[in-house]
Amino acid sequence: MDISDYKQRFDQRIKQKLSKSELEALKVEYLGRKGIIRQLFSTLAGLSSLDKKKVGQQINEFKFYIEQKLSELNSKLVEPTQEFFDPSLPKIKIKKGSLHPITYAVEEISSIFSKISFVRMSYNEVEWEFYSFSALNIPADHPARDDVETFFLDYPEDKKYGHLILSPHTSSGQVREMLRLKQPPVRMINIAKCYRPNWDTTHTPMFHQFEGLCIDKGINITHLKGTIDYFVKQYFGENRQIRLRPYDFRFTEPSFEIDISCAVCSGTGIYNEEKCRVCKSGWLELGGSGMVHPYVLRSGGIDPDIYSGWAFGFGIERVFLMKEGLQVDDLRVFYSGDLRFLSEF
Numbered sequence: 001m002d003i004s005d006y007k008q009r010f011d012q013r014i015k016q017k018l019s020k021s022e023l024e025a026l027k028v029e030y031l032g033r034k035g036i037i038r039q040l041f042s043t044l045a046g047l048s049s050l051d052k053k054k055v056g057q058q059i060n061e062f063k064f065y066i067e068q069k070l071s072e073l074n075s076k077l078v079e080p081t082q083e084f085f086d087p088s089l090p091k092i093k094i095k096k097g098s099l100h101p102i103t104y105a106v107e108e109i110s111s112i113f114s115k116i117s118f119v120r121m122s123y124n125e126v127e128w129e130f131y132s133f134s135a136l137n138i139p140a141d142h143p144a145r146d147d148v149e150t151f152f153l154d155y156p157e158d159k160k161y162g163h164l165i166l167s168p169h170t171s172s173g174q175v176r177e178m179l180r181l182k183q184p185p186v187r188m189i190n191i192a193k194c195y196r197p198n199w200d201t202t203h204t205p206m207f208h209q210f211e212g213l214c215i216d217k218g219i220n221i222t223h224l225k226g227t228i229d230y231f232v233k234q235y236f237g238e239n240r241q242i243r244l245r246p247y248d249f250r251f252t253e254p255s256f257e258i259d260i261s262c263a264v265c266s267g268t269g270i271y272n273e274e275k276c277r278v279c280k281s282g283w284l285e286l287g288g289s290g291m292v293h294p295y296v297l298r299s300g301g302i303d304p305d306i307y308s309g310w311a312f313g314f315g316i317e318r319v320f321l322m323k324e325g326l327q328v329d330d331l332r333v334f335y336s337g338d339l340r341f342l343s344e345f
Contacts, residue, residue: 003058006036007065014069020077023070030066037063101345102208102334105320106191109210112234116227118189118212123173125193126153129162131172135299136251144168151195166195170211171251171313174292177213178300184307186215191316204332208316215292215302215309221254224289224310228258232286236260236323241267243283252290252311259283263324284322287314 013026030036040059044052110120124131132138133145143149151166173190190211199205214223225244232240241261249255261267262279269275269282276282289312294304317331333341 003040003055003062006040007062010066010069014073018073018077020074023074023077027066027070031063037066098343098345100334100342101320102316104345105316106208106210108235109231109316109319110189110191112231113189113212116187116230118187118214121173121177121188121190122192123167123170123176123190125167125195127165127167127172128158129165130160131175132165132168134162135175135296136171137293137295137299138250142250149196151197167192168196169194169313170209171311173211174213174251174296174311175300178215178297178302182301184215184217184302184309186213186309188213199332204317204335206335207331209313210316212289212312213292213309214311215297215307217307219291219308219310221291221310224256224291224312227310228289228312232260235319236263239266242286244289247288247290249288249290251293251296252288253293255288255290258286258289258312258314260286260322263322286319286322287312289313 010030018026028035032038037059040062041056044056044059047055114120129145132150133142134140138144150168153164153166155164157163170190170192173188173192177186177188177190188211190213192209193206194209195206196203197205212227214227221244225242229242232242239261240263243259244256245259247255247257260283262269262276262282262284265271265276265279265282267282269279271277289310292309292311297304297307297309317334321331
């Protein structure tokens with residue numbers, strides 16, 4: 001048996017310009033289960049012991065030669081590409097994304113309050129009725145606890161904590177923070193998502209709130225007003241003013257709505273010699289606040305005869321819209337996914 005004939009035919013084949021698929025087919029032809037090498041080994045059965053050893057060695061050498069050559073050819077093979085590429089061309093500029101405007105607002109608000117030693121917290125988005133209502137002095141028959149005002153979850157009721165709900169406000173963080181610290185002083189800014197079944201130009205089912213809570217000995221309304229005034233001037237500008245307007249909240253006593261002077265008419269209510277179309281009175285509602293109700297302090301394990309505190313709750317989307325120059329008239333645009341709007345920030 002002359003192996004050199006097979007080797008010569010193989011060399012002739014690999015001199016041709018072969019593609020990757022043709023190389024693979026050649027490998028199968030020579031090294032496959034029914035390939036030429038296997039056929040050569042099968043002929044050894046009819047040879048003498050001496051010839052069998054000699055020819056077997058030649059076949060093994062031929063096999064190694066084939067494997068080596070195919071490997072070399074495969075490593076040198078470059079598949080043709082249909083795409084033209086010129087390395088001298090300038091690179092394509094990739095557009096950079098940006099954070100969501102609400103994220104910018106959260107970061108700015110957090111920074112402002114960190115400068116006066118408020119600790120940033122974020123409490124549960126899924127909450128028990130107890131922390132959202134009962135511990136905040138909101139009775140069982142209060143309208144806020146109806147299913148048209150709050151998202152109730154399909155989950156077994158707990159005897160102590162009631163039903164599970166999607167947190168309707170960040171105020172539940174007040175009691176949780178008091179229970180966590182166990183002892184004043186408390187200086188917390190709680191920023192989290194809230195959920196209510198509302199959908200119009202000024203409401204979305206999911207929104208963000210930030211809750212301020214300060215508890216210590218001798219805390220009074222002047223501290224509340226001073227803190228809010230500091231925030232407003234830092235966030236909106238030195239020219240903006242605030243006022244506290246009496247209101248009724250179950251978890252604070254006394255309670256106040258906080259208004260901020262309108263940026264369009266500078267708090268006068270008149271713009272271009274007409275009634276301001278934005279505020280109509282010179283003031284815009286910012287959020288709710290007040291002195292923490294003694295009942296809420298007791299729910300958090302704090303003695304109201306020794307300690308007092310204040311709290312406020314503002315909607316971040318609403319606060320963001322009150323910045324000068326935005327002129328956004330529909331809150332829902334924040335969650336529309338419209339890049340024409342979001343790219344402005």
